Amino acid sequence: MVQSRYRADESPCAASTLAFEAVTKTFPGVTALDRVSFEVRAGSVHGLVGENGAGKSTLLRVLSGAHAPTSGTMRVNGAPVVFTSTHQALAAGVAVIYQELHLVPKMSVAENIYLGHLPRRGMVVDRARLHAETRRQLERVGEDIDPRTPVDRLPIAQRQMVEIAKALTRGARIIAFDEPTSSLSAREVERLFTVIRELKQGGCVILYVSHRFEEIFRVCDAVTVLRDGRHVAEFDSLEGVTRDALVQRMVGREIADIYDYRPRRQGAVALEVSGLTGPGLAAPCSFSAARGEILGIFGLVGAGRTELLRLLYGAVRATGGAVRVDGRAVTVRRPEDAINAGVVLCPEDRKKDGIIPVLSVRENINVSARRHHAAAGMFIRRGWERRNADERITQLRIKVSSARQRVDTLSGGNQQKTVLARWLSEKVRVLLLDEPTRGIDVGAKSEVYRLMYELAARGLCLVLVSSELPEVLGTCDRIIVMRQGRVSAVLPRGEATEERVLHAAFPLEHSPREPERQ
């Protein structure tokens, strides 16, 4: 009897429907959702798109009982439901995969996946069954991780897969995904889509939030567009709908070619790395990049790109090798040294490494800048800081109710922009960007690219790590491909085709059978 509870997820879901009716949610000073109404058909995948801060995540949090709606109702299978806790929502068959990871760091993968409903015998946790079940769940999403590994040992992509597996074990009939692919690479995305297709065939209702249009077009049957918390458009079918039409409804203006690449003039060598070694790198790594150049680094998850940037930046101490910036040798022992040499990093994991949650947006933007703009080397110049923060907020269109808003109350994409904004007022020579457009909407993305071009035109050297192949191909002058901790290819823009890049990226024994995302 107890057994069946944990098998429920495998049986086909009973067909369900979901409807929002005039759902409103306000926070002090912000109306995050304003009378949102739409319906989701049984057995369909419903896309939810909108700019950063449009209210997508808030809607899902209302759905999951994490936030109580200020007004409005939700209906499941036609009956109105009120969730005052996530517990109730889960019990009613609603599971949400949140935008930010919600894992317990020191706990094992298995315990995280079954968090809140561990298999038990009486009061005691049944570990044998827990581990067996976990293995099967992981298999389902195509991961091969030891269930006993503490999650904080996993790279971010695997954590995301754990998060997905976690939601699937609930046997929910309504499942919402909030940007599940933002830290996944192509292969994991494919596995996720397979899972979603299975769920759909089983009659589940799926809500799918993403900023990647190719994904929306591949998996969604219908799409709702939100803007500023309001429901602005509904597409019952994506048949014949163009990407531009969607963008138009979302942003309220046309965005032609978001990459908009133009050849750039390059100057002298700005960054020269020779024989860099350290944790995460399988072989000494050497490369160089010029002023005005945007150098892309592509690779699969776990290829060592993040580690390479962290070594360069001094976040992790390198064990050997030399770094030159503008021809001068620099010794980087800690990030401070790198910053002083003009090398800065925009980290990949914004929650852990980027934002300082309890501080305001203004303080977050100025956290490092102020060191160079302090009066008498000591005192903060509030006026300057205020102006600087306001400037960045307008420049990057960070959606805030005030610059004094706490940064952790911003939407995910806006948090990302805040981290990016931090370096724009520094004297920078080399800008290291690790997945800078993760979770950023299409409008903001094009602005980030424009900004990158502008910086490059000013003579900066940019290094862009990304898991989105089109982004790397579309914006970079040269592409370094990494594979299993070593550089496997260096391709100038002209020679970098999708095939060549992927060929260099995949482990030798595999060939890129699965289609890459477009």
Add this chain to the structure above:
Amino acid sequence: RKPAASPGSGVKIGFLVKQPEEPWFQLEWKFADKASRDLGFELVKIGVPDGEKTLAAIDNLAAGGAQGFIICTPDVRLGPAIVAKATQKGLKLLAVDDQFIGPDGAFMTNVHYLGISARKIGESVGGALHKEMTARGWPVGEVGCLVVTFDELDTAKQRTEGAVSALVAAGFPAGQVYRAPTRTPDIPGCFDAANVVLTKNPAFKYWLVCGMNDNAVLGAVRATEGRGFNAGNTIGIGINGTDCIVEFEKEKPTGFFASVLLTARVHGYDTAAMMHRWISEGIEPPLDTRTLGIMIDRANFQQVLAEQGVRE
């Protein structure tokens, strides 16, 4: 003839003690309270565990309109500071229990004082232990003496040192005296400290036990009981005469033999009365008044307690 002072007479006296939690000070306060009712003045009781709190309490008294205070100081070397503060605030001052020590290390004999010397009490304990041991005819070679010490507190040190010196002076071999320093001056702390001494010296058949107060001796006696000792082969003598009462009331005698009852009535009632007279009539108390402790044991404690007014 006493002037007819009433609660409205405006006399307000502070009574500050270092350890308000100790039954001894509770008693002092109780007697002082009685004096305040009898004589018709207002009594302000404040606990002052350390120097800073003492100074703050004196400020408070002055602010509240008191004219004088009686104090058992948390540290005798606070004397000069207390005197200075009292003078500054225009308060009359009477030290009780512990006598102030000046910066030169000598007693401040110019400050009014009522008490009993800590060292002397200790000596009386040591003497009594030796007397009882001899009376029971224990062979000196088989007797150990367990002294629970707490040197962090100066008066505690004086008492235990006094007891040891009296014992040794009476002929008890100094090599058979074992000190058990306790970490905390409560019963469990003293229990653990005494336990270690008993572990290290399993050879002795008899134990003498003393310490800074009743609680220390009680803890140690509990430890000896854990090792199979009993009233027949343990003599424990405490100081205070308040915490030990329940011990005397137990049906079977325990190793806790006797205690020096300090005369809380004098320390509480008389000091308050002296201060009241000083304030209201200008009659200065004597500079130095000494009281004597009374040894109480199972046989006489009820009578003595009744006489002293500790028990109704």
Add this chain to the structure above:
Amino acid sequence: MRMRLPLLQGAWDKAGMLLVLALLFAACAACVDNFLTPRNMEGLGLAVSTVGIVSCTMMLCLAAGDFDLSVGSVVACAGVVAAVVMNRTGSVAAGIAAGLALGALVGLVNGVVVASFGINALITTLATMQIVRGLAYIIPGGVAVGIRTEGFFMLGNSKLMGVPTPVVIVALCFVVFGVLLHCTVFGRSALAVGGNREAAYLAGIPVTRVKIVIFTLQGLMAAFAGIILAARMTSGQPMTSQGLELEVISACVLGGVSLTGGVGSIGFVIAGVLIMGIVQNAMNLLNIPPFYQYVVRGAILLAAVLFDRFKHRRGA
């Protein structure tokens, strides 16, 4: 060093303070006279019994990301209440029940204020610590309460198979709470709440209820420890166990329980409690003068954590 088998490496890292404990024990056994004698082991066991019992629930509390400063006061007050009720009713059971009820009530209040009202645990338990200490003095009028019911003393002073009852009890507590933390759903929930409160909540764990239960258990066990202590002392002492809270928390943290929650293991706690106890015991056996004991105690504490850290570093 890189070549060492990862398995061994893991064990070595995980051992943490248990290793320090083993080393310390061996050193004391070798160098300190009388240390290994049965009577000293007995004394050591008794000396750590109160801290040991309270540590079990403090471990849960820390695991869930909170802490409780009121335990020392609860120990004292429960002993006093038990003594008063026992003297009044003559019934041992009634006394014990009253003491435990007091503890559970204080714990419940702590839990509700911390978990339901969202008040900082430091301030909440500091407040109840004061209130309960005050009650411990007020109830008996400031004096210790001697207990006249002799049967009660059994709880503190008898032996089971040659081992003092309090030592048997603390060992049992270690087992029970070890199982509770490591093997039950409740224990895992506590760790999850401490490790990431929001994740736990979103996964449907009843965060508030878990916290309230933990605080209530904490109060209950502190009261239990207080009752045993009263039985050992044959009286309820209102001023006992001041500073116990710090001792208990330090023992847990020394063992390796995280102050910020999410990390805890009964092995850690046992190691922490015993290390602190052994250091004190050995110092007394070695006759180290009291003032120097402070210094030595501090120095050993520091040395232990530094050793553990150094070991990890080398391993890393």
Add this chain to the structure above:
Amino acid sequence: MRMRLPLLQGAWDKAGMLLVLALLFAACAACVDNFLTPRNMEGLGLAVSTVGIVSCTMMLCLAAGDFDLSVGSVVACAGVVAAVVMNRTGSVAAGIAAGLALGALVGLVNGVVVASFGINALITTLATMQIVRGLAYIIPGGVAVGIRTEGFFMLGNSKLMGVPTPVVIVALCFVVFGVLLHCTVFGRSALAVGGNREAAYLAGIPVTRVKIVIFTLQGLMAAFAGIILAARMTSGQPMTSQGLELEVISACVLGGVSLTGGVGSIGFVIAGVLIMGIVQNAMNLLNIPPFYQYVVRGAILLAAVLFDRFKHRRGA
């Protein structure tokens, strides 16, 4: 309630404990005889001076996500060392310098162990707390040290423009550390380190150095407070200020400084320090018996935080 202006709302929310302080002060002024008299205000100021000075640096420490339990011992030991050196050399300056040097040294050790070796602050400062307390006893041989240099007493017992010097000093400290926290790069760095250590490190903040400086400052200021206290007491007292650490941390947390770092403001700290001081002062003036003082103190503490929370809830 929805209609309230957001601006007002913000101020009302931010006021936090300052509002409680104002209410408490008004209540005491109205109901407690002698409360508002200048001599009582003076006494109140003196009573909070030690806690006040130490709170300033504790605020920084908490803001950076750490805390320091050794402050009470440092206060005592610095006073003793200053007294001993002063008596030996006859020079006030030498005495003060020695006391301050001791404090800074202890703070430096704390800082290096916590920040560079990555040892838990609780255990580290608990260890130094013990060591330093031991030294405070050992240096003068267990007894308090009377000071013979009369000039020194000025520091504690003189007045500046009618206000006792220690009160002037604590006010100055509030200003200086308020500016340090709110207006300097260093203060903001401390908050960033406490808010997210990893992110602060990656933003180029010298995390280790910031922490070491904070701990050193903490030691220095605790020593400074100890020296003033010694001047007030005209002697160095080895057993003074036990439990001060808890008092200081509670004052900060009561005001609203976060125990987990990243949130702090000098206004919070002043509110916390004064609330605790006023409660004690009023209780003494009202002649509340000591045992009931425990209960009242605890109850008021609880009431204050609950009030603050309730206010927030209503506002949310």
